[in-house]
Amino acid sequence: MIDIVGLSKARGGTRVLADVSLRAGEREVTAIVGPSGGGKSTLLRCLNGLEAFDTGAVTIDAHRMQPGPHPARVLERVRRDVGMVFQQFNLFPHLSVLENVALGPRVVSRLPRAEAHGIAEAQLARVGMAAFAAARPATLSGGQQQRVAIARALALGPRVMLFDEPTSALDPAMSAEVMETIVSLARGGQTMVVVTHDHAFARRAATQVVELVAGRITRAGPPAEVLGE
Amino acid sequence: MKSQHLVPLLLMSWWMAVAATPAPAAELAAVVARGELVWAADQEGGGPHVFPDPDAPQRLTGFEVELAKLIAAELGVKARFQQGQWDRLPLLLGHPADCVINGIELLPERRRDYHCSRPYFAYGLQLIALRDGPLDTVETLAAPGPAGRWRVGVLTGSAAELFLRSHSELEVDAIGYDGTIDSLEQVKSGVLDAALMDDCIFNFYADRFAGLRAVGRPFGGGYYTVLTARDTPRLSTAIDEALGRIIADGRLKTLYDRWDLGGRQQILALRDAAEIPVATRRSLRELAIETLPLLLSAAGMTVLLAGLSFPLAIFAGLGVALGRLYGPAWLRPLLTTCVEVVRGTPLMLQLYAIFFLLPQVGLALPALVAAVLGLALNYSAYESEIYRAGLKAVPLGQFEAAVALGMTKWQALRHVVVPQAVRLVMPPVTNDFIALFKDTSVCSVITVIELTKRYSVLALSTGRIVELAVITALLYLAMSWPLSLLSRRFETGQEQRP
Numbered sequence: 063m064i065d066i067v068g069l070s071k072a073r074g075g076t077r078v079l080a081d082v083s084l085r086a087g088e089r090e091v092t093a094i095v096g097p098s099g100g101g102k103s104t105l106l107r108c109l110n111g112l113e114a115f116d117t118g119a120v121t122i123d124a125h126r127m128q129p130g131p132h133p134a135r136v137l138e139r140v141r142r143d144v145g146m147v148f149q150q151f152n153l154f155p156h157l158s159v160l161e162n163v164a165l166g167p168r169v170v171s172r173l174p175r176a177e178a179h180g181i182a183e184a185q186l187a188r189v190g191m192a193a194f195a196a197a198r199p200a201t202l203s204g205g206q207q208q209r210v211a212i213a214r215a216l217a218l219g220p221r222v223m224l225f226d227e228p229t230s231a232l233d234p235a236m237s238a239e240v241m242e243t244i245v246s247l248a249r250g251g252q253t254m255v256v257v258t259h260d261h262a263f264a265r266r267a268a269t270q271v272v273e274l275v276a277g278r279i280t281r282a283g284p285p286a287e288v289l290g291e
Numbered sequence: 292m293k294s295q296h297l298v299p300l301l302l303m304s305w306w307m308a309v310a311a312t313p314a315p316a317a318e319l320a321a322v323v324a325r326g327e328l329v330w331a332a333d334q335e336g337g338g339p340h341v342f343p344d345p346d347a348p349q350r351l352t353g354f355e356v357e358l359a360k361l362i363a364a365e366l367g368v369k370a371r372f373q374q375g376q377w378d379r380l381p382l383l384l385g386h387p388a389d390c391v392i393n394g395i396e397l398l399p400e401r402r403r404d405y406h407c408s409r410p411y412f413a414y415g416l417q418l419i420a421l422r423d424g425p426l427d428t429v430e431t432l433a434a435p436g437p438a439g440r441w442r443v444g445v446l447t448g449s450a451a452e453l454f455l456r457s458h459s460e461l462e463v464d465a466i467g468y469d470g471t472i473d474s475l476e477q478v479k480s481g482v483l484d485a486a487l488m489d490d491c492i493f494n495f496y497a498d499r500f501a502g503l504r505a506v507g508r509p510f511g512g513g514y515y516t517v518l519t520a521r522d523t524p525r526l527s528t529a530i531d532e533a534l535g536r537i538i539a540d541g542r543l544k545t546l547y548d549r550w551d552l553g554g555r556q557q558i559l560a561l562r563d564a565a566e567i568p569v570a571t572r573r574s575l576r577e578l579a580i581e582t583l584p585l586l587l588s589a590a591g592m593t594v595l596l597a598g599l600s601f602p603l604a605i606f607a608g609l610g611v612a613l614g615r616l617y618g619p620a621w622l623r624p625l626l627t628t629c630v631e632v633v634r635g636t637p638l639m640l641q642l643y644a645i646f647f648l649l650p651q652v653g654l655a656l657p658a659l660v661a662a663v664l665g666l667a668l669n670y671s672a673y674e675s676e677i678y679r680a681g682l683k684a685v686p687l688g689q690f691e692a693a694v695a696l697g698m699t700k701w702q703a704l705r706h707v708v709v710p711q712a713v714r715l716v717m718p719p720v721t722n723d724f725i726a727l728f729k730d731t732s733v734c735s736v737i738t739v740i741e742l743t744k745r746y747s748v749l750a751l752s753t754g755r756i757v758e759l760a761v762i763t764a765l766l767y768l769a770m771s772w773p774l775s776l777l778s779r780r781f782e783t784g785q786e787q788r789p
Contacts, residue, residue: 112691134699141697152692156710166696169706211692218697 063088063253064222069108069118071101071277078104079115080277086270091248092255093268093285101277102257106224109255110144111137123221142170145215149227151207153199159186159210160195166218185213189243205236209243216247223247223254230259261289319366319525322389328363328370331384332393333377335470336446339495339550340394341372354550355392358411361542362392362517365533376469378448379747381405382756384520390530391518394489396450399570401518404754406527407567408517409534411543412552413560415509416451417490418443419478422504426485429507435462436484442466444474444486447735448748451487454511466658466738467748473647475500480650491552514564578758582749586759589745590766596662596731596741601724603667608674609709615675616682617704626675633672639733641665646737662734670727677719681712721778725771742766 064086071079079101086092094102107113109120111132120127125140132140154162163182167173173181186192189209199207208228215223225244229237241263248254248267258264264271264285271288273281281288322328332341334351341353351372363370373388380391384405394414401407420426425437432441440462445452447467455465466483468474474486475493479502490509497503517534519527537543538561544554573581615626633641642665649656656664685708693703732743740748746763750756 110695112695137694138697138699141695146692146695148688148692148695150688152686152688154689154692154707154711156714165706166698169702170697214696 065121071115089251090269093264096274100274143221145220146224151211163214189213205239208240225256330359331373331388397514397516403570406519410514412515414489415512418506420485432461441484444483589742593741600663600666604670607671611675612678630672638669658738662739681716685711717781
């Protein structure tokens, strides 16, 4: 499903990722942990082409990405199958919650408005946000915004979901509410890669944990093995 | 209307009235004490009156330059030239000019509003057309031409314009220009069917426009006069007496002969000049009835110019901003250069180039089209900078979130980035729209008569500068007020949005 081989990347002469190799099968939940500045987010962003890499290869599902700038055609295909949730939510402030979730199906999948709205309503219900369909993002709490962002990524039916520190910008209560949503997705069989500092979450939901320090994988394996009991 | 709106409105009207009221003019004693007679003219009006010497362009020459020196010498002072726009020269009386000497026709309205000296020059109106064109007599103007009504260029506010406007039976659209050469150029390039002007002007330029010819003999016509303010009777009398001496001792005849203006015929015509009656002063009601329809239709032109050009400017500006930020690498420096060139040159020059230079390469645009394009071009450069700032102000995360959904770059811009940038730039863009409203007045240089131009023409022909200024100011306010309110609403909306 996900196959990363010998991935390296430098930025401004500094090595950010060094020979990173990683495999994850379908329905697996991979947690990437490690200190800040260790290259976790960069690795995640390489998986959907938000960043290019210098050497190595990334294969996700049937899509293969090579070093250097990715052709637009490759990126659009990869991204349709790979959903991404950001630390800062990045909801579109000019659109309602429903329109935020429906925009992908409408613009990317070219579905009629009614059909796109139907999908959006279903995804909002899945994350417990159906009651807020008409609201503007700015009127929601951080936890609610992040759940809408998850619904927005799910609306395109991605085969893989990427989470970039999805709870770092949230207080503990809101963080727990978002984690519950992600755990229930994981239990539902969604393949996902989660960059997180939350070891409790990693122990609960991850099938494998990868520790990244200074751009290198220092430890990898089942949660109990990497994080201890 | 709320009182908070009324106060600035009244202040504005008061300011317009004060600004339009001439300062007390310098009387003869002050002119003598100063040692200078300041005379106003427009060198753009051209020869043979007042124009830059072709051999030494920093020096002015022309028969009126010499006449001004003669008059000043008679008063025992030196002559000093003051530049002004021809149709607004009388506004300079009092401050900074003592008198106007620049082919000002002696008319009943002028005698009512200013002191007019005895005539110093006799002119006729001359129709000028292409040498091999369809206009062969003045009478031809009574029936439509091959392309409908004849398009005839005149100097705005001149006797030629008055003549055409008062002969509504002619199949003629009179098009007002700020300079006489402009209309001759436009006849030459085929934009105009003919030009109507004082005969002496065409005689002077005939060699330069060999492809043009005088159609029929000069007709209509009248006399030039030296204008002074009504509150300087001693200066007016002194100028009158000076002219009398210059005519009597033959100096004026010598001057006209030197300029090839038919000295003897001029002196005979001046001797036989009939008294011009003084126009009666109209009541405010009559003034309003006479001028309001003209001012309203000119205001309509202002709205039309702004309403057509601004959307074009916005779309072009947005396109340029997107091109500069997201376009291919080769396009970016090209667009940057375009923006800098357009921003770095005056709107008037751009309008002039579009209207007067394009016909010389075979692209003659109607004045309204040229005006709309010119305004749109000029404002698009400013709008593009506003949009560029707006686009850059949208967080990068928004773009990344959109492309992470699988959108292409242009889909992400179209659905996510641009809508947010547009909201951000609404207040400055609305502000620019208000500025554009007022900038439409520059279009009079390419013959489009909008509110400001109509005001200045009417103010001069009626002499009711203050009253018309107030009406004009109120019309401008009525047009820009809704936009100000709209701009404030956008701003409030943004403050409420977190």
